[in-house]
Amino acid sequence: MNIGVIGSGKVGRALGAWLAQAGYPVLFSARDRSHADAAAKDSGCGALAMDTTAVVQRADIVLLALPFTEINSALEPVREHLSGKILVDVTNPITSDHRALSIGHTDSGAEEIAQQFPTANVVKAFNAVFAEVYASQRAKIDGRTITIFYAGDEPQSKASVHTIIAALGFDPVDAGPLENARYLEPLSLLNIRLGRVLGFGTQIGFSLLR
Amino acid sequence: MNIGVIGSGKVGRALGAWLAQAGYPVLFSARDRSHADAAAKDSGCGALAMDTTAVVQRADIVLLALPFTEINSALEPVREHLSGKILVDVTNPITSDHRALSIGHTDSGAEEIAQQFPTANVVKAFNAVFAEVYASQRAKIDGRTITIFYAGDEPQSKASVHTIIAALGFDPVDAGPLENARYLEPLSLLNIRLGRVLGFGTQIGFSLLR
Numbered sequence: 001m002n003i004g005v006i007g008s009g010k011v012g013r014a015l016g017a018w019l020a021q022a023g024y025p026v027l028f029s030a031r032d033r034s035h036a037d038a039a040a041k042d043s044g045c046g047a048l049a050m051d052t053t054a055v056v057q058r059a060d061i062v063l064l065a066l067p068f069t070e071i072n073s074a075l076e077p078v079r080e081h082l083s084g085k086i087l088v089d090v091t092n093p094i095t096s097d098h099r100a101l102s103i104g105h106t107d108s109g110a111e112e113i114a115q116q117f118p119t120a121n122v123v124k125a126f127n128a129v130f131a132e133v134y135a136s137q138r139a140k141i142d143g144r145t146i147t148i149f150y151a152g153d154e155p156q157s158k159a160s161v162h163t164i165i166a167a168l169g170f171d172p173v174d175a176g177p178l179e180n181a182r183y184l185e186p187l188s189l190l191n192i193r194l195g196r197v198l199g200f201g202t203q204i205g206f207s208l209l210r
Numbered sequence: 211m212n213i214g215v216i217g218s219g220k221v222g223r224a225l226g227a228w229l230a231q232a233g234y235p236v237l238f239s240a241r242d243r244s245h246a247d248a249a250a251k252d253s254g255c256g257a258l259a260m261d262t263t264a265v266v267q268r269a270d271i272v273l274l275a276l277p278f279t280e281i282n283s284a285l286e287p288v289r290e291h292l293s294g295k296i297l298v299d300v301t302n303p304i305t306s307d308h309r310a311l312s313i314g315h316t317d318s319g320a321e322e323i324a325q326q327f328p329t330a331n332v333v334k335a336f337n338a339v340f341a342e343v344y345a346s347q348r349a350k351i352d353g354r355t356i357t358i359f360y361a362g363d364e365p366q367s368k369a370s371v372h373t374i375i376a377a378l379g380f381d382p383v384d385a386g387p388l389e390n391a392r393y394l395e396p397l398s399l400l401n402i403r404l405g406r407v408l409g410f411g412t413q414i415g416f417s418l419l420r
Binding site: 100106142146173174175182186189190194198200205207 | 310311313314315316351352354356359383384385386390392393394395396397399400403407408410411413414415416417418419420
């Protein structure tokens with residue numbers, strides 16, 4: 001299962017490297033090709049950098065690890081290759097000051113992506129955990145496993161995303177249809193407030209006790 | 211510290227009974243007085259039922275455990291007694307079909323309450339845990355403690371709410387200013403979807419790993 005990572009910022013690099021080290025073939029792309037090259041080199045384990053078209057063509061699962069506002073310009077040129085692809089929406093539609101969500105409780109960033117690119121299978125996931133956790137490659141905090149919620153409408157795509165979440169050692173929880181991204185995106189805001197403003201730092205995560 | 215509970219539905223009864231059994235003087239009120247009487251009787255431990263005016267006059271902390279849409283009509287008649295009271299907003303502004311939030315990411319139910327009743331100190335808390343958890347009087351699931359997030363603008367009020375959360379055995383986490391209720395209210399929707407729709411049941415809760 002090839003995993004594409006569009007965007008080579010903090011989240012994309014950390015998550016891509018971890019997936020590569022977990023044994024998945026990882027393909028990076030970025031608006032600035034040198035960033036993708038660096039991400040692939042740092043990841044090792046055979047991770048490659050290529051242009052976004054090649055990533056989307058070859059990948060079974062494509063992680064959208066770029067700013068929400070750049071998704072359309074990144075995907076529009078590869079629209080024809082998106083049919084049936086699993087797009088994992090790692091982003092959050094956050095205002096530029098990082099203080100609020102720009103898309104509301106009657107909609108979500110993930111749903112907007114799905115509407116824009118209806119032939120792809122969008123799954124919301126990985127959006128409420130700090131890049132620093134991915135960079136640390138530790139799915140547990142104090143011996144307890146972080147839950148990663150995922151939401152989507154296509155069962156097979158969700159199953160695949162479940163598999164990669166579990167492969168990293170996280171606790172995957174099916175949070176239902178893509179519509180529920182409306183509640184996963186605010187969770188990331190809570191995470192950001194706790195970690196960056198309220199003193200908990202970035203090595204935090206939510207666990208669903210059940 | 212007297213604790214008032216306005217509303218004697220599932221949440222109010224369960225949380226009030228638990229607080230009473232934890233040693234706090236608990237005062238119930240309800241639109242239908244017989245419901246408050248029943249809640250007080252079931253709680254035991256000296257819990258009392260009275261009208262909302264008396265509850266608000268006597269209580270140091272008032273839990274709003276009634277439907278969000280009934281808050282204004284419950285509090286308007288006691289507006290003059292609210293000055294300096296700690297109002298703990300346990301509610302969520304949920305649409306009548308329980309499928310969405312009726313107030314969005316640029317506002318929250320808690321902030322609306324604070325705006326309506328500016329002399330009171332509103333603290334958002336207890337809103338993302340099922341009544342069934344309160345009824346079970348277990349703050350732990352599988353040996354792990356459920357986190358209760360609270361948000362508010364007045365430090366002393368927050369400290370008091372922190373104290374009662376801890377008294378029940380929960381893990382209290384300061385989630386910042388009341389504005390952050392915008393992110394705690396969606397958390398309750400996620401909780402509801404997981405528990406009621408996605409098969410996890412009601413004995414669930416979130417834990418902040420750190």
